[in-house]
Amino acid sequence: MRRYFTPAVIVMVLALSLIIFGGCAEKQAVVKDESVQSQPAAPPAPAPAPATDDEAARKAQAAREAAAKRNAAALAALNIQNIYFDFDKSNIRLDAREILKTNSEIFLKNSGSKIIIEGHCDERGTAEYNMALGERRAEEARQYLINLGIDASRMQTISYGEERPLDPSRTEEAWAINRRAEFILE
Amino acid sequence: MNSRLFSATAIVFIFLCIVWQQTATAKVYIDINEPGFRQFPIAVCDFENKSTLITAGDGVNEQIAADVRFYLGLTGIFELLDKNSFLDGTEPGRPEIIRFPDWSLIGADFLLRGDAAIADGRLTAQARLYDIARARVIFQKKYNGHSGDVRQIARAISSDILLALTGDEGDFNTKIALVIKKKNASDIFSINYDATGLKPVTSHQSIVTSPRWSPDGRYLAFTSYKEGRPAVYLRHLPTGRERKVAAFPGLNMCGSFSPDSKKLLLTLSKDGNEEIYALDVESMKLTRLTNNYAIDVSPAWSPDGRKIAFVSNRSGTPQIFVMDAGGDNVNRLTYEGNYNTSPSWSPRGDKIAYEGLINRKYQIFTVDMQGNNPVQLTFDETDNEYPSWSPSGRQIVYSSHRGAKTRICIMNANGQNTRILFEGKDHLAMPSWSGRPDTVD
Structure with a gap:
């Protein structure tokens, strides 16, 4: 027992107590002053868009919509039909092949007009991914029409993703008709 | 045991104790990333004007404290103690005495006190943050501003509290961009972190999607159909000037910026199908990064600039993949579920957040860089x-x-403490968090 009280042990005990009491001594609230200016905070507010530019864009949009309406009546007379897709798929279904065949005959008869192929999705899933999926659907339809003899240079694709549903309801039926490609003659 | 060895041991022991004490004082107090993290209890006292000569007036002292409580509450990492439980009073005009055991008794780990005064149209405040367990001051700091800058000063105090306790100033001075859609027309808006200051960024009234801030805060990139077809625009925020940077045949979609704000990732279908490209916004040089007959979309740059996460359906369903910034070494990251999209890279670099379909609902997940621990x-x-x-x-x-x-909504990175940032009758989508404004020119 005796040899535990060596100088070394005493040093250790002393050190330990120093640390403990040292810790206590430190518990005085030492206040140091760091004077600073408050920072002006927010990043620059986005400046409003130049009005004329957007005004022009809105007018163009309105003109396009009016033209589309006029066009729709003419299209209805031609009886061009939409094709539909399965969820998260862009392959041309069997029923769609028949429709594309019929549509291609109409396109061949109206060889002077351009064909816009619109790809659409249902609202489920990510809008960005659906933009790509809509493009893929339009592109698949375009490829199929090329194989049916339609001149590639007449056709242009555009994806609207999930932004332009035919039926905005949240039902299986609505989603089924929203997953589509539309064909517009110009 | 010989005494020489014992002395040597004793010296090493003392040395270690000193080192231990020093690291203890340099310690960042709150490790919010540790798994058992709980909110930290803090008592924020109403500020008090100790000077008997100058009055702050109009409750400025109470207002600063209330605003600090509000901002700390937004972070989701503090438990703000009810001020009715505070035992420790102060005596006006006398030096401040902090009775640490009293604060300990009501469960406070930290205590904020301060005072404010208005003179000659200037607001001067002083804040003192105390560590109750260690019974000492963590910081004391003075703040100056115009007499109306109560919120800004409260925000600066809150930033300093976060910086002192966590080593990071927090997100108080940031903004969130979002898409608001009314009927068929959408536009991008921005809103402050504290839910104030909602304002339009674009007024295209078209299909407008995918807002992405440049990390330096100077630009907002997005996709817009304002000319009838999808195109990617770059808006210089200080001036509001918009530049069309991608309008190729087919799809043009905006992805995220590189950490140095010099390059913008895009999804383009101009070469046959949807591929990911990097656009140098200065030289307009375009580099193709993916080459696969599948949809590749929604690219997000890693914070160190070395990797890019993206969505691809090359394995049949949309999943998250990661590749080198040059396009090599493509690795699939997500395997659970058959619909995983919208990758967002944590600024700490260790995790990717994404949305996945589970039980017919889309939910937010995180996964680590090896694709483990979803x-x-x-x-x-x-x-x-x-x-x-x-x-x-x-x-x-x-x-x-x-x-x-x-x-x-905003939640903590562990999924807790959700708050609603903004709601309304219009359709809201694609929130995108800005960088820090101190990097703005």
Whole structure:
């Protein structure tokens, strides 16, 4: 027992107590002053868009919509039909092949007009991914029409993703008709 | 045992004790990333004007404290103690005495006190943060501003509290961009972290999607159909000038910026199918990064600039992949579920947040860089989508969609302490968190 009280042990005990009491001594609230200016905070507010530019864009949009309406009546007379897709798929279904065949005959008869192929999705899933999926659907339809003899240079694709549903309801039926490609003659 | 060895041991022991003490004082107090993290109890006293000569007036002292409580509450990492429970009073005009045991008794780990005064149209405040367990001052700091700058000063105090306790100033001075859609027309808006200052960024009244801030805060990039077809625009925020940077045949979609703000990732279908490209915004040089007959979309740059996460359906369903910034070494990251999209890279670099379909609902998940440990963060009966990290890496903003109602919510990175940032009758989507404004010119 005796040899535990060596100088070394005493040093250790002393050190330990120093640390403990040292810790206590430190518990005085030492206040140091760091004077600073408050920072002006927010990043620059986005400046409003130049009005004329957007005004022009809105007018163009309105003109396009009016033209589309006029066009729709003419299209209805031609009886061009939409094709539909399965969820998260862009392959041309069997029923769609028949429709594309019929549509291609109409396109061949109206060889002077351009064909816009619109790809659409249902609202489920990510809008960005659906933009790509809509493009893929339009592109698949375009490829199929090329194989049916339609001149590639007449056709242009555009994806609207999930932004332009035919039926905005949240039902299986609505989603089924929203997953589509539309064909517009110009 | 010989005494020489004993002395040597004793010296090493003393040395270690000294080192231990020094590291203890340099310690960052709150490790919010540790698994057992609980909110830290803090008592924020109403500020008090100790000077008997100058009056702050109009409750400025109470207002600063109330604003600090509000801002600390937004972070989700503090438990703000009820001021009615405070035992420790102060005596006006006398030096401040902090009775640490009293604060300990009501469960406070930290205490904020301060005072404010208004003179000659200037607001001067002083804040003191105390560590109750160690019974000492963590910082004391003075703040100056115009007499109306109560909120700004409260925000600066809150930033300093976060910096002192966590080593990071937090997200108080950041903004969130979002898409608001009325009927068929959408536009991008921005809103402050504290839910104030909602304002339009674009007024295209068209299909406008995918807002992405440049990390330096100077630009907002997005996709817009304002000319009838999808194109990517770059808006210089200080001037409001918009530049069309991608309008190729087919799809043109905006992805995220590189950490140095010099390059913008895009999805283009001009070469036959949807591929990912990097656009140098200065030289307009375009580099193709993916080459696969599948959809490749939604690219997000890693914070160190070395990797890019993206969505691809090359394995049959949309999943998250990671590749080198040059396009090599493509690795699949997500394997659970058959619909995983919207990757967002944590600013800390260790995790990717994404949305995944589970039990017919979209929920927010995180996964680590090896594709391990997918963790589901949201569980409610809504579709939770478009996660985007705060610059501090502590919080995630996302949209929450139930029926016709959408909200923009913010939660802690562990999925807890959700608050609603913004809700309204219009459709809200694609929230995107800005960088830190101190990097703005």
